[in-house]
Amino acid sequence: MNDPIPFIDLSAQRARIRDKIDARLAKVIDEGAYVQGPEIFELERQLSAFGGMDDTIVCGSGTDALALPLMAWGIKPGDAVFVPSFTFAATAEVVAWLGATPIFVDVLGDTFNLDPENLQQAIDEVIRAGRLTPRVVIAVDLFGQAADYPAIRAICDAHGLKLISDAAQGFGATLSGKMASAWADVVSTSFYPAKPLACYGDGGALQTSDVELAAIIRSLRIHGYGTDKYDNVRIGMNGRMDTIQAAILLEKLAIFPEEIEARMAIAARYEAALADLVTPQRLLDGAVSTWAQYTVKLPAARRDAFMAAMKSRGVPTVIYYGKPLHRQTAYKHFPTAGNGLPVSDRLSGEVVSLPMHAYLDAATQDRVIAAARESLAEAAEAA
Ligand SMILES: *Cc1c(COP(=O)(O)O)cnc(C)c1O
Numbered sequence: 001m002n003d004p005i006p007f008i009d010l011s012a013q014r015a016r017i018r019d020k021i022d023a024r025l026a027k028v029i030d031e032g033a034y035v036q037g038p039e040i041f042e043l044e045r046q047l048s049a050f051g052g053m054d055d056t057i058v059c060g061s062g063t064d065a066l067a068l069p070l071m072a073w074g075i076k077p078g079d080a081v082f083v084p085s086f087t088f089a090a091t092a093e094v095v096a097w098l099g100a101t102p103i104f105v106d107v108l109g110d111t112f113n114l115d116p117e118n119l120q121q122a123i124d125e126v127i128r129a130g131r132l133t134p135r136v137v138i139a140v141d142l143f144g145q146a147a148d149y150p151a152i153r154a155i156c157d158a159h160g161l162k163l164i165s166d167a168a169q170g171f172g173a174t175l176s177g178k179m180a181s182a183w184a185d186v187v188s189t190s191f192y193p194a195k196p197l198a199c200y201g202d203g204g205a206l207q208t209s210d211v212e213l214a215a216i217i218r219s220l221r222i223h224g225y226g227t228d229k230y231d232n233v234r235i236g237m238n239g240r241m242d243t244i245q246a247a248i249l250l251e252k253l254a255i256f257p258e259e260i261e262a263r264m265a266i267a268a269r270y271e272a273a274l275a276d277l278v279t280p281q282r283l284l285d286g287a288v289s290t291w292a293q294y295t296v297k298l299p300a301a302r303r304d305a306f307m308a309a310m311k312s313r314g315v316p317t318v319i320y321y322g323k324p325l326h327r328q329t330a331y332k333h334f335p336t337a338g339n340g341l342p343v344s345d346r347l348s349g350e351v352v353s354l355p356m357h358a359y360l361d362a363a364t365q366d367r368v369i370a371a372a373r374e375s376l377a378e379a380a381e382a383a
Contacts (some may be wrong), residue, residue, distance in 0.1 A: 004315040005355060005364055008194055012359030013259075017251050022246035037243030043250055044205075050253060051171070052181040053207035055214040058241040059221055062168040067094040068239060069164055069186040070136065072216040073287060075100045080124055080132040082161075084114045085324040085336065086344040087140045091166050092325050092334070102334050104326040106341040110282040112142045112295070112351075115343070116151040122337030123159055127186055136162045141170025141180065143320070143353075144196060144263075144290035145283055149183035162190060168204075169292035171197055172260055176286040181207060189250060196263070196290040196358075197256050199245040205366020259358035263291035268359050270294055273369040277376045293320055294356040300349035302379040307352060308317035309375030315368055318353050 013040060014021075040058060045310055047056040059065050075081065077099035083092045085104040092102040103126060106118040119137065126132050139147035149165070156163045159364075165180035168190035173179065180187050191203035208214050216234075219225050224236030267289070271280050278296040283289055298306060307317045324344035325331045355368055 002312075004314040004316060005367065007316040007318060007355050008357045009359055010193060010198075010357075012357075013252075013255075016359075017191040017255065020251045021248055024251060025244060028243050028247045029184035034243050035132065035240060037246070038252060039243050039246040043234065043246040043253070046250065046253055047205055048207065050256075051187060052179050052209050053187065054209040054211070056205055057205045057214060057217050057221060058205045058246060059239040060241055061202045062095060062149070062166075062188060062192060062195075062204040063090040064189035064221075064237065064239040065190065066090060066138065066164065066166060067097060067237075068206060068217045068220055069162075069188070069208070069213065070094055070098055070100070071220050071236075073136065073162060073211055075135055078131075078133060078371050079135040080126045081136045081138060082119055082134070083138045083325075084140050084142075084344070085326040085341050086112060086321060086347055087142060087166070087325065088168070088321070089325060089328070089331070090168070091138055091140055092331055095138075096331075096334075098166055100135070102331070103132075104324075104331075104334060104336045104341060104344075106337060106339070106343045107142070107347070109343045110279075110346065111145060111148070111284060112281055112347060113147040114139045114152060116148055116155060118337050119152065121154055121339075123155070123161075125338060126335075134159055134161055136164060138166050139184075140166040140168075142293040143281055144170045144173055145281065145287055146170055146173040146175050146180055146289075148284065149180055153183040162186075168192075168195060168265050170290050171195075172256060173290050174288045175284060181209075185188065185210065186213070191245065194292075194293050194323040196259070197249070197252060197254070199248045201242070201245055202247040203241045203249065205241075209338060226240055260288065260290050261268065261342045261360040263356065264288060266292055266356065266358075266365060267291045269365055270354065270369065274372055274376075277373065293318075293353040295320065295351050295353045297347070297350040298352065298376070298379070299383070300346075302376075302383045303350065303352055305382045306375050309378045313371040316355060319351060320353055321351075322348055324348050
């Protein structure tokens, strides 16, 4: 009864599409086009159709998918790139790679996504200080929910800034039926195994409808090729995806819309059963989240006791993220917007994520819900 359940179960999906994936793998291995094989180009076409952008470029990771557009735009020392602090390190890491300055911006306490007002404040401060040139905003779709793109796009337009959607967790999420592609210059995503749309290793993709940008990024992805691969016209990287991962993703993309629906249904069930005791991440009106994580807030003083009580019932919980980036050793010397990011600080003490994946059956959901209700009561008593 108290056998631990997995936080994310990849084996249920594997069982569902085992035959199709195994057939795809055998074909790639037999045919031998391990790099830039036909599945790469098929996947790029299908992702474009899915995501509503003219062009998709698949690459080796979600991190490369963020770095490539910054490289293509010539982001360099002296440039400012605005990023949320309450996110995974890769969002800011790529900015530092290029010698540019990540400016950490706060998030909203209910949606956990970039706060447009604080973004405006951060841009104003950079302009006033006059040392850095504002160039790009990277908005993150945290835990699967699209950021407030209409508001963020308007701010970007007012200042001539490019907008990247870091959709590593939220690829496929929509606001009023539209994906981030309706507002962003580039949508980047990751296919790391724990992400909602994932391969069996590392992989990523970026999408754009800017034809010239896409051509430069294709070149950068493969060592900056010019007329052919031994003619190098810019400093690039080896950023290719393996053909095997593309073959796997073709089968996974086919069932992804159904999986998003399953995640929405599980999240709705969790919310109905727990909202009297904890505060879940709030969705914007008309939002569909891919629910990369199902995350709730509870008083910071009760979190450790709650997690221990869940563990004793065999239900794992995880903290995303226990330390915002502006507090991390590698990033704390970079600027923060005006007020010092109190919401990111507060959230890092309050959030905790429950098991979530598309194949969580009703009985397991019941077990998570029952364990959560008991554990919340225990944690409240202990406090
Ligand atoms: C996972 C993740 C990335 C990086 O993706 P990788 O494929 O692991 O390189 C970037 N941004 C966010 C928000 C992520 O969650």
